[in-house]
Amino acid sequence: MMGSRGVLSIIFDLDNTLIDTAGAGRTAIQKVCELLKSTHVQESHIRDICERFLRKLLQESFDPSEGKTIDDVRIQHWCEALQETPGTDPDPALASRCYYTWKNTRLQALSLSSEVRALLEELQKNYKLLLLTNGDTQTQREKIEAVRCEGLFSLVVVGGDHPEQKPARSIFTHCFESAGVRPQDCIMVGDSLTTDIQGGVNAGVRATVWINAGSKSLPQDSVTPDYTLPTVLHLKEVLAQLA
Structure with a gap:
């Protein structure tokens, strides 16, 4: 009853x-695209790298008991997205810059x-x-x-x-x-x-x-x-x- x-x-x-988390996410990805354009990454590969990251984010499985932070996991997403793109150097420092640009921009846009x-x-x-x-x-x-x-x-x-x-x-x-x-x-x-x-x-x-x-x-x-x-x-x- x-x-x-x-x-x-x-x-x-x-x-x-x-x-509007989705809208903030779009703003954050655009900011990463601008970052990647200022690096050695080929411009024709930038959108593919970002889409690979977003797919990994969607499929993400995170277990804090494994000793990694969510930041570690998502930096790895960017590193793998760079690595999987032909002709792109999987630079860990660049992956970290991509992640924190994405993360901080998204938080600021929310x-x-x-x-x-x-x-x-x-x-x-x-x-x-x-x-x-x-x-x-x-x-x-x-x-x-x-x-x-x-x-x-x-x-x-x-x-x-x-x-x-x-x-x-x-x-x-x-x-x-x-x-x-x-x-x-x-x-x-x-x-x-x-x-x-x-x-x-x-x-x-x-x-x-x-x-x-x-x-x-x-x-x-x-x-x-x-x-x-x-x-x-x-x-x-x-x-x-x-x-």
Whole structure:
């Protein structure tokens, strides 16, 4: 039974839900392209090198128990991207420069827009706001610090701090118990069908809200969100329906 308390808590994803991580990433890659143009690397190879890095990033598996930092792993991605490109010297120093240019530019480009910040400030007057983000602890904490958003949430949970990440039920259970709420008191808001929306369904939240900024079609055999919005700025419309 849902009970009659209505929505008490909103669980937000971070990347591409509250902040435009994809856009910041594009800006960061452009900066690396400019760096590589100033080196010995052939200009015709630059885009290929960057695309190789992005593929490695997408397929990344990181285990902190192996004694490496996420910085070490991602410098290695750039080193391999250089090495795999014909006629390009896999210079470790250049790989490090590429990585820190990409990392620092991306962090600088990330921001919580004034509109999103205002929305969260308004919502926190009536709802308990939780932030639940997947990813390596260092990387996600750096983003949270860069956009100065931690004070807007009653609880911030980073997947890398836990044995399982979204869509696992366990990390949602941790959120519920830590925040003192029931699954049916909460809605889950995020851009990923496979982690945010599926995770919300697995955990039994009251409703799931898919942020579909690119107007993507719902894939076949995908979990179906209860609501779909082009931006988190329309969230109050959903809350009004759930009141």
